[in-house]
Amino acid sequence: MPVNDIRIVKRELRKKYREIRENMSPQKKSRYDELLKKGFLASREYKNNDIVFAFVSKPIEIDTISIIEAVLKDGKRVAVPRCVTDKREMDFFFIESFDQLEKSTYGLMEPIPDKCEKVTDFSKGVCIVPGLAFDSEGFRLGFGMGYYDRFLSLFQGDKIGLCYSSCVKWKLPHGFFDRPVDLIITERFVRNIRKRKANRRQ
Numbered sequence: 001m002p003v004n005d006i007r008i009v010k011r012e013l014r015k016k017y018r019e020i021r022e023n024m025s026p027q028k029k030s031r032y033d034e035l036l037k038k039g040f041l042a043s044r045e046y047k048n049n050d051i052v053f054a055f056v057s058k059p060i061e062i063d064t065i066s067i068i069e070a071v072l073k074d075g076k077r078v079a080v081p082r083c084v085t086d087k088r089e090m091d092f093f094f095i096e097s098f099d100q101l102e103k104s105t106y107g108l109m110e111p112i113p114d115k116c117e118k119v120t121d122f123s124k125g126v127c128i129v130p131g132l133a134f135d136s137e138g139f140r141l142g143f144g145m146g147y148y149d150r151f152l153s154l155f156q157g158d159k160i161g162l163c164y165s166s167c168v169k170w171k172l173p174h175g176f177f178d179r180p181v182d183l184i185i186t187e188r189f190v191r192n193i194r195k196r197k198a199n200r201r202q
Contacts, residue, residue, distance in 0.1 A: 138180030
C-alpha cells in the first residue's frame with residue numbers, strides 16, 4: 001500500500017478513536033481508568049521491574065497520573081519524557097513528585113531538567129506506551145508525532161499498552177520499523193502479545 005494511502009488511513013483512524021474517547025462520559029472514563037490502573041499494578045511486568053517509564057496524561061488519554069502516584073508510593077522509580085522538538089526525540093528524567101514538572105511542548109507536562117536526574121540506561125524497566133488504539137498484535141496508533149516510535153526502537157524493557165477495549169482493533173496499519181507492545185491491558189481483558197508469539201514459534 002502506498003505511503004500516502006497509509007497516512008490517509010491513519011488520519012481517519014485517529015479521528016475515529018478520538019471521537020470514541022471524547023464521547024465517553026466522565027463517569028465511565030473514571031471507572032475504566034481505575035480498572036486499567038489495577039490491571040497495570042497487578043501485572044507481572046510491573047511487579048518484576050523497579051523502574052516505570054510513563055507519560056503524564058492529557059484528558060483524552062488513559063489517566064496515568066494516578067498510576068504514577070501509586071508507583072511512587074510503592075517506592076519504585078518513575079521516569080517521564082521531555083520532547084526534544086528539533087530532533088523529534090525524547091529525553092527521560094526521573095521524577096519524585098509532580099512539582100518537578102512544567103507545561104512545555106504541545107501543552108504536555110514535562111520534567112524540568114534542572115530539577116531531575118536524566119535517564120541514561122534503557123536496558124530495563126517497564127514502559128507504559130501511549131496510543132489512541134492498539135491491535136491484536138500489539139501495534140499501536142499513536143498521535144502522529146513519531147516520538148515514541150523512535151524511543152521504542154531503542155528501549156529494551158517490557159512494553160505495556162493501556163487502552164479502552166473499544167479502541168482495540170484486530171488489525172492496524174503499521175510500518176516495518178514499528179515496535180509492538182508486549183502486553184495490552186483494557187478494562188475488560190488482558191492480551192499477552194509476547195506469550196502468543198512464543199506459542200506460535202513452538
